[in-house]
Amino acid sequence: MTKQVTLTIDGKQVTVPDGMLVVDAAKEAGIDIPVFCYHPKMEPVGMCRMCLVEIGRPVMDRTTGKPILDDKGEPKLQFLPKLETACTNPVSEGMVVYTQSEKAEAGQKSTIEFLLTSHPLDCPICDKGGECPLQNLTMAYGPGKSRFLFDEKMHLAKMVPLGELIYLDQERCIQCARCIRFQDEVAGDAVLGFDERGRSTQIVSLSDPGFDSVFSGNTTDICPVGALTTADFRFGARPWELSSSASICSQCPVGCNITFNTRREAMSDGKIVIKRVMPRQNEEVNEIWMCDKGRFAYHYAESEKRLSKPLIRKDGKLSRASWDAATQAAGEAIAKAKKDLVVLASGRLSNEDLFNLKSFADQVEGKAVLYTHMGGGDLVSLVGVGQGTNFGAMGAGTTIVVVASDLYEEAPVWYLRVKQAVQRGAALIVANPRETKLDRYASFVIRYSYGDEVRTVHDLTKKGKVGDAFAKAENAVILFGSDGLGLDGSTALATACARALNDTEHAGKPNNGLIGVWQRANDQGAWEIGFRPEENLVGALKGKTVYVVGADPAGDDPALVRALHGTEFVIAQDLFETETAKLADVVLPAQAYTEREGTFTSGERRVQRFYPAVPALDGTRPDFAITSQVARQASVILEGTSASVVFDILAEDIKSFAGLNYAKLAEVKPQRPIVGRGDLYYGGTTYENKFGLGVQLSSAADRSEKFTLPRVQKVEELRPKEKKLLAVPVTKLYDRGVTVESAKLLNQRIGEAFVALHPSAAEQLGVEAGERVKLSLDGVSEDVVVKIDETISTGVVLVPRSMGLPISAPAEASLKAAKKVSVRA
């Protein structure tokens, strides 16, 4: 344990760990020292001088090493002639700090006075007004008037786009460099900097595209003034008009804790709408950060295209019907089908929805199929990360392995947390067939060819430098993904990972075990509840009655369109009239997760609650409720009228959830740093967590259960054949999924569908980066843009998932240079 040090701040005795900064020690004692540039998540720089205080240190007798005492027998104190910055000075034994003395107050007053010489004071039209540290600290510590000449204020540009997402108001910036340091130290994308010097100092971004980072939104939270605003919220509302609801981001398996800020507004026809998404503190999940996809891709639920009425197919056409009629039609079809029912659902749904669907399928002896391209969730339940796992606690002694995944694109906040763990001393092994951003932080980068995943993981258990780094580590975690892999490939990879962890005794304890980098927020939950993917989905659908929920197979793959045509009956339950809905016999309109409550299970197997943020669209119902209604029509009674009761039943039924309930999931405990509405100046506008930190599920290894891991199944060799190209799927953060596509802002970052080739392959075809080629895959041809990636092998081309190209697993592809349009002179 670190040495404890006792000091006195404003007459209050405090005991804190040695090395703590005075500003943080004061915070512990409930004393606020005003700061602008200091941020508890970043290294101090002492740039703004707002935190000036008087610091006295006991004078030591050099011969005895004891403090010298004054006449009264008190230790004699020595004060520097000038004020000192509380944000750069660490505490020491016997220190005495005055934060409110006359001298300290004079320091605070003049710092504010100086800061405001160049400040526009346009609070009445500033987005930050109402939650602005500069505004608040000026009221609390400022002199109230200025001796500077108003006419000599700097006038600068007020609408400088740093990229499409973030705008800079140059007049408002106080040059605290929090944003630059965040990008540098925390995000690892050093795309912001200062231009010029002195009074002309300005924030710039020279990257292409501007402010090229998926973490850019966080800078608007920690900017202590209204200099940085998001293009999304800019002039959207005043902070005090907003209500907040706790939620969980549904975009990826990290499960960042978020807050939806809403307001009822005339602009939206008097409806209550979401105005912005903010991070909510959970130091074990996302700390106080989130990524831009989570922040900006929430507009889909407001789309005009939402379904609001059930539909039934009549005379070949879908037409509106009542809920009773539609659920009856669905229920009857299922009652008839019985074991010929296939429920096809995705990890977009909540635990409650999936549980009801699974119970329904079980009771009619049908099948519950998970719609995914990635396997191995059952293994994660066995050797999945131990209860109490927290990337934030990993450092020296822990080895993190990332295999077949580009974390920056697939689970951004994990990328950030893994990077941070490495900076605290953890070892990182990144094994991928191509270069990824995380390589920069790796102690070992392993580059294998597509198809060699299993062997690569197997090598981790062998002797040697890399093997030792993994096998001999005190703690080891493996994050596995599906870069270039389909269902069977990723299942084999997961098995190899699970075995490697188990063999080296890296399971069943905190900070050890397996994590799946899933495509959807609740894929792991679906596995826990018993959903399993189907190797041959096309075959499994033949002649069946299919109940598709929260998935759009027909939109993803033409082969599945054909498969759905060959079924007996199709029921589609979704927010939108998807391609699947268009060919269904019954369509049921579901609520968005922002309109109801429920829980998701994150990739780290943390079960977390989300709460309703906005009223549900008229005519829609929550998925779990629709399922009970359909079930009733098929004479199956699913208990549970509310999400919380469904969860109680789930917890009784599923071992890993045993003992959990909504109240437990809503428990909180104090977290550091202290953030929240009263502490804006310190941590930023991130929300404090008042609605639950969630609970991490136990794994079979945690519970010391006996289990045997399956053998690694041989997967058909995935090698490029002579003269043929092997197209492998990769995941991009900004894809053409419905959430990003309906977010106008992010849309600009998606870019076009592309194919990435090795330079020599491109040369052979006679194409260059940026040109178009015709890509044929699975009988579908599409014009796509060429990208060059010299880190892949020549016979392989990368094709992004969810970009309109049917690629769920590696497949043969052919490329043709698109016809050049000849222009006559």
Add this chain to the structure above:
Amino acid sequence: MSLAEKYPKEVKQILAKYPPEHKRSAVMPLLYLAQREDGYITKEAMQDIADALEISVTDVGSVVGFYTLYHDKKEGKYRMQVCTDLPCALRGADQFMESLCSNLGIKVGETTADGLVTLEAVTCLAACDRAPMFQIQSGDGLKYYEDMNVDKTMELIEALRKAESNS
């Protein structure tokens, strides 16, 4: 053409001066090199340097922005930087500057029509006792001119102009 293609020897020499793990320290000499020919640093050159030193182009740009002897816009081939700080002002730097402006027909910060000279006002160049004084920044580096007057300065500019048209 990239910087390394244009000046292979120089780039190598500069990089050799710094240990590989601290190669970012080579940013300043490389920027001078990039500025040598045209008197300013292009965005492409900044990108080249960023790539070579494995830092972000924004970091390179920040250095360019911070130091007043780096320029990111094409201006005069010769930058005449006249000190107008207090000690020099006491020795007539202001009047000197004023008449220089009217002789050249430009304002401070502007460039002559032929693109030869950009006139700039700067702070102390540590030659206060020999004011009026200025330095000329060009591809060849910095040169000091002390105890100047307008006639001498105009002669100097004429000479530069001649040399330019002969080359």
